[in-house]
Amino acid sequence: MKDPITKILKRIFLLVLVGCASIFIWGTVKTYQGAPPIPKRVVSQSGEVLLTSSNIVRGKAAFQEADLMDYGSVYGNGAYFGEDFTASLLHEWALQMNQMYAKQQYQTTYDKLSKAQKVTVNAEVQTQLQHPKVKNNVLTLSNTASAALKDVVVKTQHQLMHTNKRTGYVQERSLTATKALDTADFFWYTSWTSVAHRPGVNYSYTNNWPYDPLVGNTPTSATFIWTWVSIGFLLAGIGGVIYFYFAHISAPVEDVGEVIIKGFPKLTPSQRKTGKYFISVALLFLIQILAGVLMAHYYSERGGFFGLNIISLLPFNVLKAIHIQTAIFWIAISWIGAGIFLMPFISGKEPKHQGLLVDILFVAIWAVGIGTLAGLYAGIKGWLPGNSWFWFGNQGLTYLQLGRFDQLALFIGLFLWVFIIARALWPALRGKKGFGTLEHLLFYSGFSIAAMYAFGMFPITWIMKSFTLTDFWRWWVVHLWVEGTFEFFAIVATAYILVVLGFISRKTAERSTWFELILVFLGGIVGTGHHMYWIGEPWIWLSIGSMFAFVEVLPLLLMIVEAIEYRKHMKNEKGFAHKVALTYLMGSGFWNFFGAGVMGGLINAPLINYYEHGTFLTLAHAHTSMFGAFGLLGIGLMYFGLRYLVGDNGWSNKPAIWAFWFYNIGMLLWCLLNFWPIGFEQLNAVFMHSYVYARSVAFYNKTLVWQWLRMPGDVFFAAGALLMSWDIYRKVRIGMKNYRQRNA
Structure with missing residues (x-):
């Protein structure tokens, strides 16, 4: 008998999906219409051509080729080790103009002017910066602004061409003198868009970000208004969700299911072959941590590693690219391996040659992985000729660093995984009525993970001209992957495991899953807009982006409630075989709520994010949500498979449980001793001074004690990580040994 509440929830979900997709499509159209224009030419008042659109576009390409986004940032997006190039060039441009006007009007330096004289000079500079003269897509600057622009871009070109151990910058070999000048032109263009007012309004293309009193950049009224509206929306949503969950969704205590997988059944060939996937997870995880440790150390000692000059061999941006991509790979492989392992239990059958396909996928994954790591390094080092860096090197976009060829290979590999799980699921899918069972949802979630990656490959053959539009599509992948399809998979996979373990009934699982999916897609789709406040997008994202971003907290709140219920079940089960897997799943629920929900929610409100954007508080959110939520989930799913791979002979919970608590202590210490002390001081530095100061080496040098306390x-x-990696290797070997003994 069909559950009437589940039936209603499915209809609501369909309305939410269509409604949110429609809003996001409308927002995409408005984004293309409102993206900052790229001037055909920038000329001085006397007619000198300072730069052209070609310089800006070529500079964007050079910026990506050198992967400078993994050293510093543009519009606050990228790495926080180096400066924010947008804020830095904007501030320097204004300083130069102030000095020039002080000399022209008062024959002295700016710092020697009286207070009234400084006000006069500042007003003139701000007027010129905020009210550009654009006609027929030609931007005309005063001769003073033009002279200041030339000084700033030449200075930036020089900095890009020379290693600076004080700042930790390593000369990018891919940057010739011409490319470095074009890159400086691109940086200047982003700074211009951050101060030049949109036609007909009194704020810039970036909604007056970054905060810099020198140029008159302060929060807009919309930034204030939508902050309070979104907080009110969140509080109302919490009340509504908690009421509906406990009134209609939460299962009564006696509503438990039957244990579907009893004992340790004989494994299929594809299940036995997942062991090498799990060992790969351990290996990639260790590589990621090694890169992360070196990166963290560079904040304390920017010129090397305990006196060793390794920064030229392993510059920060190389380590950042490796750190991120290995994280994505090992989390993906843990999910891929666990998904392959789980499918035969669901369908009760294994298709012919499934084991062969699993082997082919494994080889393909490692081929892409090795090619990616080699390409990342070769691209940054400038070893790839011509435009081949775009195809086989590093695209220079944080989280999407892979060259286009590697992206296409990964895309194909993900769909091969979908094909493998679809073959295994097919008997179960045919045996279920309708299209909304847990089995169907599991397939949909896998398909969505693969399909969503396509949006990171626009246009297919070369870069976009506009950084605003490039970053828009980058966030389509990054956010909709994490807050959409990843959450989709996490919710469904967790629900199914609880069903097969007999913790909850199928009816309760499906009801709860559909309710959480409504909330996930309600916040996850349109909530992507909270990444678009300050990168040249239209103001609409301040409103709908902030409101729907707070909805993302609501399903994560339920994960805490459910984690408490799981713990009760686990304590009541004597000799429970899956303590490790469920412990990691509970940890994932906690960090999903605290890392993604609480720490993400704290920085998503527009007024807070205006000052906080691109600071260490974002690092706290990123680390605890990426590993805490999705990493722990992947490890939990992996240990679920390992439990059956090993069986009763030779299993021990202790190493994995100890590793779990080491991870949690480590993340807590990161927050208490590094991310939060530096982040809140950085937030204060933005508010009291400017964003450019809060991202400077001068500021970071004042936080060296806290930087060392990252250790x-x-x-x-x-x-x-070391304990878990050893445990995974040991358990896979024990599983293989037990299998050989049973079949001897």
Whole structure:
């Protein structure tokens, strides 16, 4: 008998999906219409051509080729080790103009002017910066602004061409003198868009970001208004969700299901072959941590590693690219391996040659992985000729660093995984009525993970001219992957495991899953807009982006409630075989709520994000949500498979449980001793001074004690990783040994 509440929830979900997709499509159209224009030419008042649109576009390409987004940032997006190039060039341009006008009007330096004289000079500079003269897509600057522009871009070109151990910058070999000048022109263009007012309004293309009193950039009225509206929306949503969950969704205590997988059944060939996937997870995880440890150390000692000059061999941007891509790979492989392992249990059958396909996929994954790591390094080092860096090197976009060829290979590999799980699921899908069972949802979630990656490959053969539009599509992948399809898979996979373990009934699982999916897609789709406040997008994202971003917290709140219920079930089960897997799933629920929900929610409100954007508080959110939510989930799913791979003979919970607590202690110490102390001080520095100061080496040098205090958290976290990696390797070997003994 069909559950009437589930039936209603499915209809609501369909309305939410169509409605949110429609809003997002409308927002996409408005984004293309409102993206900052790229001037055909920038000329001085006397007619000198300073730069052209070709310089800006070529500079954007050079910026990506050198992967400078993994050293510093543009519009606050990228790495936080180096400066924000947008804020830095904007501030320097205004300083130069102030000095020039002080000399022209008062024959002295700016710092020697009286207060009234400074006000006069500042007013003139701000007027010129905020009210550009654009006609027929030609931007005309005063001779003073033009002279200041030339000084700034030449200075930036020089900085890009020379290694600076004080700042930790390593000369990018891909940047010739011409490319470096074009890159400086591109940086200047982003700074111009951040201060030049949109036609007909009194704020810039970036909604007056970054905060810099020198140029008159302060929060807009919309930034204030939508902050309070979104907070009110969140509070109302919490009340509504909690009421509906406990009134209509939450299962009564006696509503438990039947254990579907009893004991340790004989494994299929494809299940036995997942062991090498799990060992790969351990190996890639260790590589990621090693890169992360070196990166963290560079904040304390920018010129090397305990006196060793390794920064030229392993510059920060190389390590950042490796750190991110290995994280994506090992989390993906853990999900891929666990998905392959789970499918035969669901369908009760294994298609012919499934094991062969699993082997082919494994080889393909490692081919892409090795090619990616080699390409990342070769591209940044400038070893790839012509435009081949775009195809086989590093595209220079944080989270999407892979060359286009590697992206296409990964895309194909993900769909091969979908094909593998679809073959295994097919008997179960045919046996279920309708299209909304847990089995169907599991297939949809896998398909959506593969399909969503396509949006990171626009246009297919070369870069976009506009950085605003490039970053728009980058966030389509990054956010909709994490807050959309990843959450989709996490919710469904967790629900199914609880069903097969007999913790909850199928009816309750499907009801709860559909309710959480409504909330996930309600916030996850349109909520992507909170990444688009300050990158040249139209103001609409301040409104709908902020409101729907807070909806993302609501399903994560339910994960805490459910984690408490899981713990009760686990304590009541004597000799429970899946303590490790469920412990990691509970940890994932906690960090999903606290790392993604609480720490993400704290920085998503427009007024807070205006000052916080691109600071260490974002790092706290990123680390605890990426590993805490999705990493722990992947490890939990992996240990679920390992439990059956090993069976009763030779299993031990202790190493994995110890590793779990080492991870949690490590993340807590990161927050208490590094991310939060530096982040809140950085937030204060933005508010009291300017964003450009808060991202400067001068500021970071005042936080060296806290930078060194990153080490205790790293030690605990690395200890957990080493212990877990050894445990995975040992358990896979035991599983293989047990299988050989049973079949001897």
